[in-house]
Amino acid sequence: MALITSLLSMGGIWPPLVASFAVYNIYLFIYRRYFHPLSHIPGPFLNSFSYLPYLYYQGILEGQLMHVLPKWHEKYGPIVRLTPSSLHLSNPAHYETLYTSSVSTRFYKDPSFYGPMQGPLKTPIILTVISNEAHRARRVPLSPFFSRREVLGLEGIVRDKMGRVIHLMEEAFGTGTGTGTGKGNEKGEFDAHRAMRAVSVDIITEYAYGESWEQLGKGDWGQGYQDAIRAVQLLFPWFQTFPFLLPIFGMIPDWVNVKLVPAFGKWFESLETVKAAVARVRKEISLGVQPSRRTIFHELMDPAEGVEGSDEMDKKEKPALSDEIVFADAVNLTGAGAETTGATACRALFEVVSSPGVYKRLREELVEAIPVFEMDSISLVELEKLPYLTGVVKEALRLSPGLPGHLPRVVPAGGATFDGYAVPPGTVVSMSAWQMHHNPDLFPEPERFDPARWMGDDQDAVWARERCLVSFGRGQRNCIGQNLAMCELYYAVAAVIRRWDDLEVHPDFGREDLQLVELLLGYHPKSSRKLRFIRSQHV
Numbered sequence: 040m041a042l043i044t045s046l047l048s049m050g051g052i053w054p055p056l057v058a059s060f061a062v063y064n065i066y067l068f069i070y071r072r073y074f075h076p077l078s079h080i081p082g083p084f085l086n087s088f089s090y091l092p093y094l095y096y097q098g099i100l101e102g103q104l105m106h107v108l109p110k111w112h113e114k115y116g117p118i119v120r121l122t123p124s125s126l127h128l129s130n131p132a133h134y135e136t137l138y139t140s141s142v143s144t145r146f147y148k149d150p151s152f153y154g155p156m157q158g159p160l161k162t163p164i165i166l167t168v169i170s171n172e173a174h175r176a177r178r179v180p181l182s183p184f185f186s187r188r189e190v191l192g193l194e195g196i197v198r199d200k201m202g203r204v205i206h207l208m209e210e211a212f213g214t215g216t217g218t219g220t221g222k223g224n225e226k227g228e229f230d231a232h233r234a235m236r237a238v239s240v241d242i243i244t245e246y247a248y249g250e251s252w253e254q255l256g257k258g259d260w261g262q263g264y265q266d267a268i269r270a271v272q273l274l275f276p277w278f279q280t281f282p283f284l285l286p287i288f289g290m291i292p293d294w295v296n297v298k299l300v301p302a303f304g305k306w307f308e309s310l311e312t313v314k315a316a317v318a319r320v321r322k323e324i325s326l327g328v329q330p331s332r333r334t335i336f337h338e339l340m341d342p343a344e345g346v347e348g349s350d351e352m353d354k355k356e357k358p359a360l361s362d363e364i365v366f367a368d369a370v371n372l373t374g375a376g377a378e379t380t381g382a383t384a385c386r387a388l389f390e391v392v393s394s395p396g397v398y399k400r401l402r403e404e405l406v407e408a409i410p411v412f413e414m415d416s417i418s419l420v421e422l423e424k425l426p427y428l429t430g431v432v433k434e435a436l437r438l439s440p441g442l443p444g445h446l447p448r449v450v451p452a453g454g455a456t457f458d459g460y461a462v463p464p465g466t467v468v469s470m471s472a473w474q475m476h477h478n479p480d481l482f483p484e485p486e487r488f489d490p491a492r493w494m495g496d497d498q499d500a501v502w503a504r505e506r507c508l509v510s511f512g513r514g515q516r517n518c519i520g521q522n523l524a525m526c527e528l529y530y531a532v533a534a535v536i537r538r539w540d541d542l543e544v545h546p547d548f549g550r551e552d553l554q555l556v557e558l559l560l561g562y563h564p565k566s567s568r569k570l571r572f573i574r575s576q577h578v
C-alpha cells in the first residue's frame with residue numbers, strides 16, 4: 040500500500056499506470072470469480088482468481104500442495120478449483136479417464152506445467168512431449184529397451200550393482216570380506232539414503248548407455264548430482280506461474296547460474312557427460328566399431344533389424360533418431376530413475392527395519408527362498424513369487440510413489456463431466472498418486488505400512504487396491520522404466536534384508552524425516568535427515 044501511495048505521489052506516468060494496473064486486476068478478479076467457465080466449481084476463495092496460492096505452496100513452501108489438497112477436498116468435495124484455470128479431482132473413478140488417455144481420447148499433457156521442465160533443452164524430453172501422437176512417435180522406439188524381457192536379460196546389471204551396495208555395507212559395518220578395506224567406517228553406520236540413490240543412477244546409466252556413472256565409487260556417492268536435480272525442480276513452480284521468466288533464465292550464461300545456485304554446476308556437468316556419450320557412440324557407429332553390447336544409444340542411432348518372428352519393427356521401418364532426441368531421452372532417463380527408485384527403496388527398508396514383526400516375517404520368507412545368501416543366488420523371477428516381499432514393495436510404492444503429486448492433463452474438445460460438474464475443453468485437470476494411495480476405503484489406516492493388505496483370500500479387495508496403486512501412472516504416458524524400477528526394488532529389499540538380521544535405524548532418524556513434498560519428483564523436505572542404518576549386534 041505504501042508503495043502504491045508513493046508511486047501515485049510521484050506524478051508523471053505513474054498515476055495512470057497504477058490506475059490501469061488496478062482496473063485490470065479488478066477486472067480479472069470479477070471475471071475469474073464470477074464469469075469464468077470454471078466459476079461454478081467449488082474451492083478456496085483465493086484460488087478462484089489468483090495463481091498465488093499455487094506459487095505459495097509449490098514455490099515458496101517447496102512442494103506442500105500434496106498435503107493441502109486433501110484438506111481442500113474434505114471441505115469442498117471431490118472436485119476443487121486449484122487455480123483460476125485448473126481443477127484437482129479426488130474421485131479414483133476418474134483416474135482411468137484422465138491418464139489412460141489413448142491417442143483417441145486425447146487428454147494431452149498440460150504445456151504450462153510440463154513445458155518449463157524442458158528448461159533450456161531445445162528438444163523436449165519424452166516426459167514433456169505434449170500431444171499423445173507426438174509422444175507415441177518418441178515412445179515406440181524406446182519402449183522395447185524397458186520391456187520385461189529386456190530387463191530380465193540385463194538383470195545381471197542390477198544384481199552386480201546391488202552386490203556392490205551389500206559390499207559397501209559390509210565395509211561400513213566392519214564385516215568386509217577381503218576385497219574392500221574391511222575396516223568399515225568409524226561409526227559403523229551405513230548411509231542408505233545416498234547409497235540407494237547412487238545405485239539407481241549407476242544401474243540406469245550402465246543399463247541404458249553401457250557406461251555406469253559409478254556414483255557409488257565417488258566420495259559423495261553422487262550427492263552433488265542429486266542436489267542438482269532437486270535444485271532444478273525448485274524452479275518449476277516459478278516458471279509455471281510466470282512463464283516469461285523461463286526465456287530470461289535461458290539467456291543467463293551457465294556460469295552466472297552456477298554462481299547464483301552452485302548446485303546447478305553438477306546439472307550442467309551431467310548434461311555434458313550425456314552429450315559426450317552420445318558423441319562417442321555416434322563416432323563408433325560412423326567408424327563401424329562393434330560395441331561389446333548394443334546399448335539404447337546404438338539402437339536408437341543405428342537401429343538393428345528386429346528379431347525374426349517378434350513384433351518389433353524391422354530396420355527399414357525404424358528411422359535412426361537424431362543425436363538431439365537421443366540426448367533428450369538420455370537426460371530424461373537418468374533424471375527420472377535417480378530419486379524415484381532410491382526413495383522408494385529407502386522407504387521399504389526403513390519400514391521393514393523399524394517394525395520387528397515385518398522384519399521377522401520377511402526374513403523368514405527370504406531365508407526359506409534363499410537358504411545360502413549370495414547375490415548370484417537371487418533372481419527376479421524367484422523374488423516375485425514371494426508374497427510378503429511383494430507386499431513390502433507395493434506398500435513402499437504406495438507410501439513413497441516417485442511422483443506423488445498432481446500430474447495435469449488438458450480436457451479435450453467436447454469437454455468432460457466430473458462428479459456432475461461440466462468442465463469445458465482446454466481446462467487443466469489433475470489427480471495425485473498421494474491422494475489415490477491414501478483412500479481410507481481401500482487402504483484402512485492409510486499411513487500404516489501393512490504388506491499383508493496385498494495378500495489374503497479376498498482377491499476382489501486386493502484387485503481394487505491394485506487398481507488404485509498408480510505409482511507408475513497409467514496408460515500410454517506411464518513410467519517407461521517401471522520394469523527396471525521393480526527389479527531394483529525387489530533386489531534392494533531382498534538383498535539387504537536377507538544379508539542382515541540385526542539392522543536398526545540410526546536413532547537420529549525419525550519417521551518425520553520421511554515426509555514427502557512434491558516438486559515434480561517426490562522429495563523429503565530440505566531439513567530432513569538422511570536414512571542411516573546401524574547394527575544392533577555383530578555377527
Ligand code: HEM
Nearest residue numbers: 165166375376379380383441442510511512518519520524
Ligand atoms: C519407483 C520408481 C519410479 C516411479 C514411481 C516412477 C513413476 C513415473 C510416473 C508416475 C511417470 C509418469 C509421469 C507423468 O505422467 O507425467 C513416469 C514417467 C517416466 N519415467 Fe518413471 N518412475 C520410476 C522409475 C523410473 C526409472 C528407473 C526410469 C528409468 C528408466 C524411469 C523413467 C521414466 C521416463 C523416461 C518417464 C517418461 C515416460 C513417457 O513420458 O513416456 N522411471 N515415471
